[in-house]
Amino acid sequence: MDFLETLRDIVVLVHLAGFAILFGSWAVEAAAKRYQATPLMNAGLGLAFLAGLVLSAPWGLGDGELNYMKIGIKLVVLVIIGALIGISTSRAKKGSPVPPAFFWLIGALTLLNAGLAVIW
Numbered sequence: 001m002d003f004l005e006t007l008r009d010i011v012v013l014v015h016l017a018g019f020a021i022l023f024g025s026w027a028v029e030a031a032a033k034r035y036q037a038t039p040l041m042n043a044g045l046g047l048a049f050l051a052g053l054v055l056s057a058p059w060g061l062g063d064g065e066l067n068y069m070k071i072g073i074k075l076v077v078l079v080i081i082g083a084l085i086g087i088s089t090s091r092a093k094k095g096s097p098v099p100p101a102f103f104w105l106i107g108a109l110t111l112l113n114a115g116l117a118v119i120w
């Protein structure tokens, strides 16, 4: 097992931990019927983002050929999720929470990104 391959696997693991934190914290709020974003979702998103960037850089950590089309779309989706989380948390602080549709969109887009990663 060569060193770079193991390093890549570790970064993928961190990337997955970010996804798990984001989707897990979202699921907790859904089950509690609170339908608002939380700071933990942001933390998971940030972790997935950082590890995703490391995996996408052209320095040999990538899984053979990098699919930049897929990576680009995942990045756009991630930015949209980040915006939705940001709007949701700031509006909640101001006492005018966003409608639940915002919240459902965060979960759907998170699943979409995982689906793009696994199925495409």
Ligand code: HEM
Pocket (backbone or CB within 6 Å): 012, 015, 016, 019, 022, 045, 048, 049, 051, 052, 053, 055, 056, 063, 067, 071, 074, 075, 078, 081, 109, 110, 111, 113, 114, 117, 118
């Ligand atoms: C909410 C955001 C994201 C989620 C839920 C997500 C989810 C995942 C999952 C589940 C995998 C594992 C796929 C596998 O091993 O078969 C993966 C791999 C990967 N992700 Fe993400 N990801 C997200 C954001 C990003 C971003 C922003 C980037 C790049 C800037 C990125 C780049 C990658 C790369 C390069 C891989 C390695 C495997 C591959 O080429 O598909 N991800 N992602």
